Amino acid sequence: MKKLIGLAAAFTLASSIAAFAFEPSNTECIAPANPGGGWDFTCRQVGKTMQDLGLIPGTMQVTNLAGGGGGVAYAEVANKRNDDNNLIVAASSATATRLAQGAFPGNTMDQMRWVGAVGADYGIIAVAADSDVETLSELMDMIKADPTSVSVAGGSAVGGWDHLKVLLAAREAGIEDVRQIKYVAFDGGGEAVTQLLAGSVQAFTGDASEAKGFVDSGDIKVIAVLSPERLEGDFADFPTAKEQGIDVIGANWRGFYAPGGMSDDAYAFWTDAVAKTYASDEWKAVMAQNGLAPLDMTGDAFEAFVAESIASITDLSKQIGLIK
Structure with a gap:
């Protein structure tokens, strides 16, 4: 056989x-x-x-x-x-x-x-699992209050797609000068999440596929998915940015x-x-x-x-x- x-x-x-x-x-x-x-x-x-x-x-x-x-x-x-x-x-x-x-x-x-x-x-924005931040709105409020207090890590270079997603979300959240956003670039989402877990940055911007393994392991929590509506299956519990009043889509x-x-x-x-x-x-x-x-x-x-x-x-x- x-x-x-x-x-x-x-x-x-x-x-x-x-x-x-x-x-x-x-x-x-x-x-x-x-x-x-x-x-x-x-x-x-x-x-x-x-x-x-x-x-x-x-x-x-x-x-x-x-x-x-x-x-x-x-x-x-x-x-x-x-x-x-x-x-x-x-x-x-x-x-x-x-x-x-x-x-x-x-x-x-x-x-x-x-x-x-x-x-x-679809793009996501996440924080460490033990972070006090629970929503994208809370993260954006922190940036509005003190732009120097929040660093966001991503797996693309400055000006790259991961960076752009955060800037688009910030602009929709009412942050007029998005150049204030502190973005830290790494070679890949895995390295960016490692820095998030080490406490070197406060948030992570990436994509749903690269985030899922870290969610499953309990290391991070997704505070927003940049999709027009909630994704299906294992991602159904992740809120969209749109339902939090920040109307941004990043595919x-x-x-x-x-x-x-x-x-x-x-x-x-x-x-x-x-x-x-x-x-x-x-x-x-x-x-x-x-x-x-x-x-x-x-x-x-x-x-x-x-x-x-x-x-x-x-x-x-x-x-x-x-x-x-």
Whole structure:
């Protein structure tokens, strides 16, 4: 029986790969941050699902390459691995934000091939489990009373998506000069939460997927989800910012880019693999367990979406005064 199952799995993989001239081997996903954050989550969960579905041979290697809010990985791929057909890189709204603000010196979105999205991750604001702060309104009142008394940690660089989410919430809460907000940048959500638990900062801004593990472990409590209504499942107990009178929505798309010099055959393979992963029951279960909202697009449609995201974030950054 085991032999038959093994043969069936091998046939599924062979049939999947045979549809493309490109045959993957030694596949790799770069997470442009330290372990524990959203990019790390994206690489590991999608890689595992692709393996379970027989879309790739063996296990996908996950490489954590932190630095520069994703800039180190972006430059590495652009300059040294531009024609690697077996490589994909986790990306998100944070990637679009950094590109919009010119934070990857010498790099632009057209240096990469944009593969596809696997969902959207709503932003959250959290505090340590033993914090006296219970609501987002209380946190914003503390900032209004004394902006120097509250530091907020996030896994993106200053001006990045995690930073922008806090500024948007602060602006909606009535804080006129959002530049007063003390934001501390770390390479990934895991490192930011570590500093929160150490007492170095008073709050954390991240995404639902990266926060869930820390909620489950009892380390943090989510005081606001930046979604239009409460999320389902395990996240149903987390209040939205909107229901607390702070009408702000922050959705972080999650997906992948690939080296700009990737062959058309390899690109077709990866866009198809991402599409099949998203459509699977296995990935739908991952989405439900981790608070991911639907967002399904690949190839040209995804590239156009990223371009539009960059344009929108550029306008927002100018409005808030982060760029000229």
